[in-house]
Amino acid sequence: MYLPDFDYYAPPDLVEACQLVREFGNSAKILAGGTDLLHKMKHTELAPEAVISLKKLSELKGIRYLPGQGVIIGALTTQNELADSPLLHRKYRSVCEAAHNMANNQIRHIGTVGGNIVNAVPSADLPPILMVLGAKVKLVNIDGERTVPLDEFFLGVHQTIRRDDEILTEIEIPDQKTTGSTSIRFGLRKSGALAVAGAAVAVEMDGETCRSARIVLAAAAPVPMRARAAERLITGQQITPDLLEQAGAAAARESNPRDSIRGSAEYRRDLIRILTRRALHKAITEGHV
Amino acid sequence: MPEVLRDSQGSKHYLINLNVNGDTYTLAVKGNALLVNVLRDWLDFTGTKKGCELGDCGSCTVLIDGKPVNSCMVLAVEAEGHEITTIEGVSPSDKLDRLQESFIANAAIQCGYCTPGMILAGKALLTHNPHPTEMEVREAISGNLCRCTGYVNIVKAILAVADENPPEGGESA
Numbered sequence: 379m380y381l382p383d384f385d386y387y388a389p390p391d392l393v394e395a396c397q398l399v400r401e402f403g404n405s406a407k408i409l410a411g412g413t414d415l416l417h418k419m420k421h422t423e424l425a426p427e428a429v430i431s432l433k434k435l436s437e438l439k440g441i442r443y444l445p446g447q448g449v450i451i452g453a454l455t456t457q458n459e460l461a462d463s464p465l466l467h468r469k470y471r472s473v474c475e476a477a478h479n480m481a482n483n484q485i486r487h488i489g490t491v492g493g494n495i496v497n498a499v500p501s502a503d504l505p506p507i508l509m510v511l512g513a514k515v516k517l518v519n520i521d522g523e524r525t526v527p528l529d530e531f532f533l534g535v536h537q538t539i540r541r542d543d544e545i546l547t548e549i550e551i552p553d554q555k556t557t558g559s560t561s562i563r564f565g566l567r568k569s570g571a572l573a574v575a576g577a578a579v580a581v582e583m584d585g586e587t588c589r590s591a592r593i594v595l596a597a598a599a600p601v602p603m604r605a606r607a608a609e610r611l612i613t614g615q616q617i618t619p620d621l622l623e624q625a626g627a628a629a630a631r632e633s634n635p636r637d638s639i640r641g642s643a644e645y646r647r648d649l650i651r652i653l654t655r656r657a658l659h660k661a662i663t664e665g666h667v
Numbered sequence: 668m669p670e671v672l673r674d675s676q677g678s679k680h681y682l683i684n685l686n687v688n689g690d691t692y693t694l695a696v697k698g699n700a701l702l703v704n705v706l707r708d709w710l711d712f713t714g715t716k717k718g719c720e721l722g723d724c725g726s727c728t729v730l731i732d733g734k735p736v737n738s739c740m741v742l743a744v745e746a747e748g749h750e751i752t753t754i755e756g757v758s759p760s761d762k763l764d765r766l767q768e769s770f771i772a773n774a775a776i777q778c779g780y781c782t783p784g785m786i787l788a789g790k791a792l793l794t795h796n797p798h799p800t801e802m803e804v805r806e807a808i809s810g811n812l813c814r815c816t817g818y819v820n821i822v823k824a825i826l827a828v829a830d831e832n833p834p835e836g837g838e839s840a
């Protein structure tokens with residue numbers, strides 16, 4: 379299998395990268411890990427005139443903590459770097475677990491968090507857990523930058539609010555009062571299989587009472603989907619097994635999955651019911667796992 | 668950014684130095700050249716296999732700076748500046764590596780197509796984790812498909828080398 383020909387650029391810094399991306403507009407594609415982009419180019423779904431690699435941009439790498447603000451994750455951080463980060467292990471192990479449970483080991487060594495977000499597919503593993511933690515993404519172009527909640531980033535399959543000339547540079551998980559978070563995904567195999575469905579949750583508990591909750595479903599709609607009815611059902615309530623059961627059922631009702639080779643809509647909806655209930659139980663009882 | 672050369676048709680080629688198994692090769696590759704094809708077709712490292720060519724099967728696994736990656740998903744031009752290890756370079760001498768011996772001793776090879784990738788994935792694991800559990804071995808080879816063995820003897824072969832490793836610190840596999 380061969381790739382269509384293209385001109386290759388590896389700008390040494392973000393300014394030059396932004397200039398190139400502006401210059402080429404939609405005739406170029408940005409390359410991070412390439413695990414999605416090269417896939418599409420091999421199938422000639424895409425044949426960009428130029429490929430602009432971000433690999434040389436050291437400012438887009440690494441994970442750090444800014445006191446009073448939050449955890450900053452460079453867009454080029456690979457999935458295995460997320461999974462193995464001591465900083466994330468201490469603060470949000472749930473993000474490490476989500477990264478560890480996706481794709482396969484070889485892909486996780488090259489696939490990046492930025493690529494997983496910008497690619498914008500409903501089954502992607504990282505957006506749900508980042509969204510429930512209130513993550514924001516920074517988009518930079520030659521004129522300036524903007525920071526947007528990940529919640530508002532996705533518009534449809536392969537469609538986002540990112541403009542052609544914008545580079546996603548970092549993801550911020552702000553400091554927060556949540557007491558627990560987790561994501562659970564169901565795949566047809568343990569490794570190398572996209573999620574048939576998934577649920578990520580973050581909760582703020584006060585004793586037995588849930589002060590606030592965020593629930594995001596994977597492969598349940600054209601975009602990673604907030605399950606707002608389920609969130610409302612448990613917010614301010616004393617948590618009981620029956621209530622979690624109802625929350626799962628509410629998430630299943632409001633979801634809008636499709637039929638595909640990986641599972642029927644009906645099957646997916648039932649998975650969503652169970653995964654939501656289990657994820658809530660886990661985040662409530664075990665913390666950020 | 669590597670030096671750009673143009674051929675008679677005006678197509679761009681990029682001048683790169685590839686470090687494979689400790690030797691440096693200077694090549695002019697097109698942007699679209701995949702590492703797996705350069706290794707196999709230009710440099711004759713045909714121990715690197717091609718199965719799916721889409722990142723699913725792991726038969727094209729090589730180590731880049733010690734980490735297992737699918738060489739079918741890497742542009743050759745992006746492999747410059749990194750140390751690449753293929754199955755041909757897994758043992759520094761002309762004797763087989765202990766892990767290769769162990770695959771033979773444990774009958775972990777049938778048709779052999781997955782074997783180079785399996786050995787490199789196992790090698791990467793043992794280098795940073797000399798005493799893995801069975802679960803960790805299974806996880807380390809979870810990106811490598813084998814259509815013949817059922818995996819049992821592959822897991823055994825990797826664990827057998829781990830058992831021989833000195834208990835604490837010491838040299839690794």
Ligand SMILES: Cc1cc2nc3c(=O)[nH]c(=O)nc-3n(C[C@H](O)[C@H](O)[C@H](O)COP(=O)(O)OP(=O)(O)OC[C@H]3O[C@@H](n4cnc5c(N)ncnc54)[C@H](O)[C@@H]3O)c2cc1C
Pocket residue numbers: 407408409410411412413414415416417432453454479480481482485488489490491492493494495496497501502503504544545546547570571572573721722723
């Ligand atoms: C075998 C296999 C298994 C997989 N399994 C999973 C899985 O289990 N779960 C899952 O979620 N995904 C999976 N994937 C999909 C893919 O690996 C991930 O989505 C990965 O995170 C993509 O990251 P990347 O860096 O390789 O992206 P790339 O392919 O480099 O880029 C993807 C898209 O995003 C754009 N882009 C990338 N970075 C930026 C940036 N910083 N700014 C602007 N645009 C950018 C690119 O132009 C491209 O359109 C799998 C892929 C393969 C091949």
Ligand code: FES
Pocket residue numbers: 716717718719720721722723724725726727728737738739740
């Ligand atoms: S040939 Fe590269 S993963 Fe299958």
Ligand code: FES
Pocket residue numbers: 775776777778779780781782812813814815816
């Ligand atoms: S031995 Fe035949 S594929 Fe593994």
